[in-house]
Amino acid sequence: MSQVLHPIEKKIIKSLMESESSTPEKLVESTKLSIDQVRRGMEWLKLKGLAEVKEIEKITLKLGKNGLDAKNNGLPERKLVNNIQGEPKSFAEVQNLLKSDFNAAIANAKKNDWIQIEKGENSTKISLKGIALQSPEEKLIDFFGIDEKMLNDIEDTEALASLKKRPDFISQNITKLKTISLSEKAKNIDFEVSSEAIDVEAKVPQTHAARIHPLKETINEIREIFVSLGFSEVSGNLAQPSFWNFDALFTPQDHPAREMQDTFYIKDIKAGKFASSQQIRSVSRSHKLGWGYDWNISEAQRMALRTHTTCVTIKHLADYKPDEARIFSLGRVFRNEKVSYKHLAEFNQVEGVVIGNNVTLRDLMGLQEEFYRRIGLTKIKFWPTFFPYTEPSLQSMVYNDRLGKWIELFGMGIFRPEVTKPLGISKPVLAWGGGIERIAMLKYGIDDVREFYNNNLNWLRSATKCQ
């Protein structure tokens, strides 16, 4: 029979040929392999039918805290006997002496037939019956001493059972022991004849490649797609004055979305100069006109963690006023939400913007479809929806085969004139974007968005794409 063996297996077999049966620990010594290698080798040999691996339980016992105390100071019943050695004593006297050991002492002394109890008129007397010979329990305690004993070495199992019933007298330790011996098949292998060939079928330990985080991989992929579609990246701060996050986007100052329960505001910090006075004046006027209230600058100065990347794109457009451009911004955004399998307090968002003379809603749909096509999503449809700063607004629905349903992905729309006009932006602006984690979830087949931020190494080392 030709059998290719791994060097590890050869070493183990060689050692087993010298001693009939062995343990992993002994094999480590005799083969100079590591414990991991020995365990692996044993597993391979077992699978190949070359070795028999048995698991046995090894039970060892030793005296516990109270057992050790009894070894040094005697069992309660011995203390009792010592006490009434000279003359019988009353129940009360003995009880006083032995305290909590009293009940155990009486019961066991009676069992050993060491004492007799006489009920008198006034008190009950306890007296010695004869010579109190060493009891089986005492013998066993002596046998233990301070050592650990194998269960098999203990002959008087009755005494052991009795000591085990007493709290903390015996402590027991069970260890599982693997033994290995060669099978008949292995005994017939001739090592001298075996070639230098290696076992090409043997399992190998897993190698962990250092890698980019799966979420980052998706982010990078999305960024590349935007660049390839002609978009240039703009960036901005995560902490933004409310002005750019809300006011510039025509969100009225008393709008529920601006309340603390949805937005993270930063404690005790207000923005200094956050926009040109022209920008501030015209945004203020647009709110007064559109919503009919007196706009308050101090509300616009409150610093918030941006709730969308739109604050970055709108500021870029307002500051540079390009006639034609494709820009995008990508990064962290924040919502003061309870974290759950579908909501995070902090996540990534991307937003693309096209500004130009002749851009249309149909172009926006086309860009969207092209974007999805490039990340591998082909079944797409569009539904109307509402966003406070775009008009018209659409949302894209994408069919996911694994989930078997349509899911909502990016939203899109054309910036409202109430947003663009006050900021001096005269051309139509198409905008579209959304959360990146949702796309990463589709790619990695993940149903709990928190997974990305758990940084479980096992997952980071093994995560693979499914789409």
Added chain:
Amino acid sequence: MPVVQLYLNRLQKLVGKKSNKNKILSKIPFLGLDIEEQTNEYLRVEYSPNRPDYATDFGIALGLQGLFGIKTGMPKLSIKKGNYNLRVDSSVKKVRPYITSIIAKNGTLDDETIRQLITLQEDLHFGIGRRRKKASIGIHDLEKIEFPIKYTTVSKNHKFIPLDSSQEIPLSEILEKTEVGKEYGSILNNSPKVPIILDAKENTISFPPIINSALTTVSSNTSNLLIEVTATDKNAAEDSLAVVAITLQAAGFQLRSVKISGANNSSPLLKPRKIILNSDLVNNILGLNLSTTMIASSLRKSRIDATAKKNKIICIIPRYRFDIFGTMDLVEEVALGYGIENLKSTLPPSISVGEKNDITKAIDSLSLIMIGLGYTEVVNSSLVSNQIQNELTNRSNSDVIQVVESKSLEHTILRDAIIPGILENLSKNIHEQYPQKLFETGIVFSKGNPIQEDSHLAGISAHNDANFSEIKSILQSLLKIGFNIDSETKTSSHPIFSEGKTANILVNEKIVGILGEIDSKVIGNFKIREEVKVVGFEIKLSGLIFD
């Protein structure tokens, strides 16, 4: 986003004979409604907060009738003159100056209709009413009310039996002890006199914006209603009233006017608005070439009156559509009436060349080197907990940047360094195979004008033999290979790192980061096993590699 439950049988009856359930199901998303849940009997749909008229199936039926072409154009309010008077006392000016009202007669209310009206009312309170501050609505059983009624103010000793109660309670107690009182009482700004609506017999009808009286409670036996809206903003009041009026009319009620006078208040007209739409705007924005008649008919399908006149379309917008600000909103209405499903996408050619920004490029290349050096990337939040960021790392940072009222204890402060998060990652992975070599790039925050944001990179190596030289070598290779930067290290101290095994990272004699062996106490705090040594570094990239 608010949600409404729609019973399909009921909805189909409302839409009309020419519809069927499947058609309704397929059209609902094209009203801008998201189907959340669907059974054979009912649907739960999410509607936009700017369309409170979709809070009931009556309103949704009006929309569907338009899309199906069963009924198109504006649903007109038919308000007959009623013999009902409401007088406003000038004392309300200081606390809640406006009231508006309408009567709805001869209708029927079943439990489902009542449930939906309550939802509508709450939705209006929340949205346009700004949590009742701007406007709040009361719906009452007309039969219990003796006209004329008056809107005035009273002292807080005034007593009445509020809704869901059986005994008279003084207003002061309602404000202090009831849930609605505590929630909405602040709207009245501690005014000594508070608004009240009384009828001719001095019975209290409502204590706006807090609670109605038990007397006028609406039940499924009620067929005549009084609707009143009190407000700090007259427009918001009439907008809200318009939504309730159109809904009740669609539910089969006949509307009657209420004559309101006194203290700058007047009877609501609820008149539609006229906006003139240019067909070029529609076609330019949608990328279509629609005739004015086609545009007008699309608008009518969106339940807006529209007539084509040369290249213009004259649009009449019902009062309840206060979500329409101007012509761009009408462009969207054209798209909806035309059918989003009929819009074919086009891909415009790009006139620009795309580019990543410099920060992204630099971080990408550093990340690649870290991976080449055997480090796996992690991502952590930048909004973190003080416990992980400061307590477990033995730091006391007096300059933490906090957020207000976070819903989660794990997200209360902005991070000032990346290393604590990576130590937390090690802590969660003590059962995974070592060595564990991790890195992260990201934003950290500090106070300054008003908040300084810098990009950092941190790397951590954890295994039994990890040591200072190892991590110093990694850091120096990273900067050298990535950006040809020579760096050196000089003894320093830092609470996260071990005394004597800590160094500042210097480039051109400027400190750009810190490097060293993590202190054993910190390792213990993160419950990392004793025999594991942890070394790490963190550098500030802003100012070193990019501006």
